[in-house]
Amino acid sequence: MSYKEKKINRPPIITVAGHIDHGKTTFLNYIRKIKNPLKEDGGITQHLNAYNVETKYGNMTFIDTPGHSAFNVIRIKSIQNSDIMLLIISIDDGIKQQTIESINIAKEYNIPIIVCINKIDKAELENKKEKIINELSKIGLLQELWGGDTFFTYISAKTGEGIENLIDTINTQAELLDLKSNFDGLANGIILDNKMDNKQGLITSIIIKNGKLKKGDLIKTQTDYGKIKLILNEEKLINEAIPSMYVNIIGLKKNQEIGCTFECFKKEKNTKKQIQPTKIDLTEKKNKYSIEDLIKQMTSNKVKNLNIIIKADVQGSINVLKDTINNIITEKIKINIIKIDIGNPIKSDIDLAITTKSVILCFKTKNSQQINKLIQNNGIILKTFALIHELIFYITERIKDESIEEKKEILIGTAEIKKIFTQDKNVIAGCSIIQGKIKQNSIIKIFRKNTMIHKGSISSIKIFKNQVNEVTQGNECGISIKDYNLIQIHDKIKSYIQE
Structure with a gap:
């Protein structure tokens, strides 16, 4: 690739980093003149966003990084590829875990840091400013007024106080770096x-x-x-x-x-x-399984498996989820990521979930009507989450449930759903008992096409209008299932007792 020899000054690329809820996005909304910003789910940034912001010095490019601990990999990539790191610290919260992590990343990649103490509109917290300055000096960030090489600024992202001075400081730091690039030739x-x-x-x-x-x-x-x-x-x-x-x-x-x-x-x-071929990480390759290997492992009974298919909105979310899930340590359960990809769930995801008995976990995606129908018809578990930590919590809870030593379950009867009707907003399964008996206080499992779609308990069993405790083979009854309504005609309800 050839460029003209002459290089000219280019705008700075600034990564905005700091602990969760310290005002990073509020600051960016202010300088972008966004008066009614769209709020992310949970009120926290969960994506890497970047903006070209016009200032009195020309364009500046700002990268907004999530503050949650799960997004550390994204912060590393952003800071590594920027010219300046703007470290936002809330005056009322002080130095936190992600504050220190961001400082360490910037130091590792030799990226200059501008400290920005935010929320100075809270006058009653003025005494905390000196405490933050002193604590930062102990970890190697000494402000230029004390003979150090770190610029310190003080703003209110809410009112705009101090932001003009901050932009001046960013420009000064950029001039010291003497940022230059070729503006001609191929990019x-x-x-x-x-x-x-x-x-x-x-x-x-x-x-x-x-x-x-x-x-x-x-x-x-x-x-x-x-x-x-x-x-x-x-x-x-x-x-x-x-x-x-x-x-x-x-x-x-x-x-x-x-x-x-x-x-x-x-x-x-x-x-x-x-095109250079991608280098294969052999340690990651060892964790890849063919479908045949997975099915063989699932039927070996030597280890319990939690097979998951992950769909997410952007690659950044995929990276965070993959990294976090791979770091979940469990002795009794093996987590197998069968597939992880961006985009909404599609038919091939459902087919794969059926074959591998996987749970489909989605982050900020949407289901089409076709997918919803396939999920219901095939009894697939598909969960959609708006917050990453809720998705991770779901996995950890599933692991806890699977890790519990199960008592032996004995099948005592099977019912087939012949009709479905509602009564007082409750869904009732009109059933015929085709084997054994169905008991009120038993564990029940619902099967659709030989696949279990739900495990739970019975709210009530009625013959006509009479409440009963059990119904035997050859009889019909109405069964109400606790906290579950997604039943279909021809589903089988199997009743178990534990010993």
Whole structure:
């Protein structure tokens, strides 16, 4: 790749980091002049976002990182690929775990830090400012007024106080760094994220480091190549982008890892030979199973398995979930990630879940009517979550349930659902007892096409209007199942007792 020798100043790329709920996103909304921002679920940032912000010094690119501990990998990639780290610290909360983690990451990659103490509009907390400054000095961040090399600023992201001075400080730090890039020639840069759009396909988020990115350029990574069809600056279509700009592009076909590089090239001839093959991590390869291996393992009875299929909205979410789940340590249960991918659930996910007896866990995705019908017809467990920590909590609770030493369950009877009706908003299964007996206080399992879809208990058994404790073979009754209504005609209800 060739560039003109002359390099010129480029805008700074700033990662905004800090502990959860310290005001990172509020600050960015203020400088972006967003008066009615859309709030993320739970009121916390769960995605890596980036913005091209126009200031009196020209454009500055800001990367907003999640503050939750689960997103450490994303913070590392963001800070590593930025010029400056802006460390937001809430004056009322002080230095926290993610504050220190962010400092350590910046130091490791030699990224200069600007400390920004936020929420100074809370005048009653003024005395805490000195405490924060002193604590930071003990871990190597000494403000320039004390002879150090770290800029300290003080703002209220809520009122805007001090933000103009902060922008001045960022510009000063950028001038000291003397940031330069080639603005001509073919572009290169880094991948920040991917997401799947139902209409436009794969959207790849990038930051340009050198050159000029143009619509129609050929682009390649280690694992993919394509032609840039669209360039988006937030929601606005543009024809080209220059160094330090954050844009979304459409043109690549495969998900890319956060932090990997891309470059544009001239000729399409022998393109496949130009792409370097992805290096395979052998430690990860050992954890991959064929479907046949999984089924053999599941039927061996030597170990309990929790098979999961994960679907998420963006690649950043995938990285966080994969990293967090792989770090869950359990002796009695083996967690197998059968598939992990971005995008809404599709039919092949349901088919795979049936074959591998997997639970499908979704983060910020949507189900089509077809998928909802397939889930119901096949008795698949599919859970959708708006908060990552709730998804992780669900997995840990499933592990606890599976780890409990089960008492021996003895089948005492089977009923088939012949009719479904409602009474006082309760769903009643009109059943025929085809074997043994169904007892009120027994454990029940509901099967659909030989697949168990629910395990629970009975709320009531009635023959006509009379409440009964059990019904024997050859008789009919109405069964109300506790906290479960997703029954269908021909489902089988099996009754068990423990010993």
